[in-house]
Amino acid sequence: MKNLALLFLLISVISCNPKPHASSEGALPPNSGVHMNGGITKPKNIILMIGDGMGITQITAGMYMNGNKLNLEKFPVIGLHKTHASSGLITDSAAAATSFASGIKTYNGAIGVNNDTIGVKTILEEAEENNLATGMVATSTIVHATPAAFIAHEKRRNMYEDIADDFLDTEIDFFVGGGKKYFDRRESDDRDLIAELKDKNYTISDYFTEELGKVFIPKNQNFGYFTADADPLPVSKGRGYLRAASKMGIKHLLKRSDEGFFLMIEGSQIDWGGHANNSEYIITEMLDFDKTIGAVHKFAEKNGETLVIVTADHETGGYSIVQGSKMDSLATKFTTGYHTADLIPVFAYGPQAEIFSGIYENTAIYDKIREAFGFKGPGRELIVEEKD
Ligand code: MG
Numbered sequence: 001m002k003n004l005a006l007l008f009l010l011i012s013v014i015s016c017n018p019k020p021h022a023s024s025e026g027a028l029p030p031n032s033g034v035h036m037n038g039g040i041t042k043p044k045n046i047i048l049m050i051g052d053g054m055g056i057t058q059i060t061a062g063m064y065m066n067g068n069k070l071n072l073e074k075f076p077v078i079g080l081h082k083t084h085a086s087s088g089l090i091t092d093s094a095a096a097a098t099s100f101a102s103g104i105k106t107y108n109g110a111i112g113v114n115n116d117t118i119g120v121k122t123i124l125e126e127a128e129e130n131n132l133a134t135g136m137v138a139t140s141t142i143v144h145a146t147p148a149a150f151i152a153h154e155k156r157r158n159m160y161e162d163i164a165d166d167f168l169d170t171e172i173d174f175f176v177g178g179g180k181k182y183f184d185r186r187e188s189d190d191r192d193l194i195a196e197l198k199d200k201n202y203t204i205s206d207y208f209t210e211e212l213g214k215v216f217i218p219k220n221q222n223f224g225y226f227t228a229d230a231d232p233l234p235v236s237k238g239r240g241y242l243r244a245a246s247k248m249g250i251k252h253l254l255k256r257s258d259e260g261f262f263l264m265i266e267g268s269q270i271d272w273g274g275h276a277n278n279s280e281y282i283i284t285e286m287l288d289f290d291k292t293i294g295a296v297h298k299f300a301e302k303n304g305e306t307l308v309i310v311t312a313d314h315e316t317g318g319y320s321i322v323q324g325s326k327m328d329s330l331a332t333k334f335t336t337g338y339h340t341a342d343l344i345p346v347f348a349y350g351p352q353a354e355i356f357s358g359i360y361e362n363t364a365i366y367d368k369i370r371e372a373f374g375f376k377g378p379g380r381e382l383i384v385e386e387k388d
Pocket residue numbers: 052093140144145146147266268271
């Protein structure tokens with residue numbers, strides 16, 4: 001009897017606990033489509049947001065230069081991941097993104113391939129196979145290391161034209177980023193991959209033709225948009241599409257499958273600010289990414305069946321905030337022009353967010369996403385195919 005009373009008390013405490021998954025569960029309409037699995041609420045959609053080169057100091061600098069606040073603070077679950085690659089303690093973006101996308105440790109420069117350069121199926125490809133809609137938005141070229149590792153399988157990250165070609169092997173529903181020239185003015189062949197994508201039920205447009213916000217996307221088509229011929233501009237020089245493109249992506253992906261979606265959003269240039277040892281560059285890019293985080297969080301809060309994960313591949317610059325700093329005015333130092341081996345934070349919000357707390361390898365992000373989606377088996381499927 002005493003035990004029963006205790007149990008009852010415990011249950012009331014749990015049900016009053018304002019965890020985001022609990023509150024969104026409570027707010028769900030009866031036919032919301034949330035996947036229940038043994039009483040666990042599964043997310044229908046997962047949005048993975050990667051701030052390239054975004055270590056704790058990049059986040060801190062953005063926060064203090066933004067009146068001591070960030071949208072990231074709305075995320076209740078925080079973890080840390082270990083970034084090391086198979087070829088060395090200091091990872092690059094290619095190996096790190098391959099760890100997220102395919103669950104393996106691999107060598108620096110690898111795009112969706114293991115140490116033996118064999119392709120390993122990515123979470124985006126698995127999502128496609130599970131009838132989910134998929135998308136990617138980046139502020140680099142769309143064939144740059146981070147997005148590339150979710151969709152392509154190539155020995156080296158600089159094989160941009162081969163990576164572009166790999167887009168044709170998937171049914172990705174939505175992508176926005178730079179790098180148009182790798183698709184339609186190729187050096188290795190005369191193919192026009194934009195024409196080939198259009199033949200594959202894609203609407204493709206670009207910055208030169210029309211503004212992203214003005215594009216009409218038929219809901220029965222996949223969609224791609226090029227924001228630049230090569231690298232998109234830094235946000236301080238006029239780029240400004242990340243938030244809008246992410247919102248468009250969500251809207252389109254919701255129409256593309258009743259089963260749910262997987263969307264990867266990258267704030268690519270926080271890393272470039274780190275390589276340049278340029279604090280201003282880091283902060284403007286960090287805040288652009290955080291603005292996008294705010295919009296995505298807002299969607300997830302309303303939607304109730306979306307898990308949002310925000311992390312980075314590694315830290316860049318050995319960035320630190322030193323004596324002489326004030327709120328809104330920071331004195332900073334760098335210890336390197338390359339990446340560092342720091343543990344990297346993971347922020348999670350939504351159904352199954354709890355599984356992202358703790359300290360784990362970057363490859364665990366892959367397993368946790370699969371677990372949250374409820375994908376069967378261990379994953380990491382090798383791809384055996386003849387390349388043309
Ligand atoms: Mg990147």
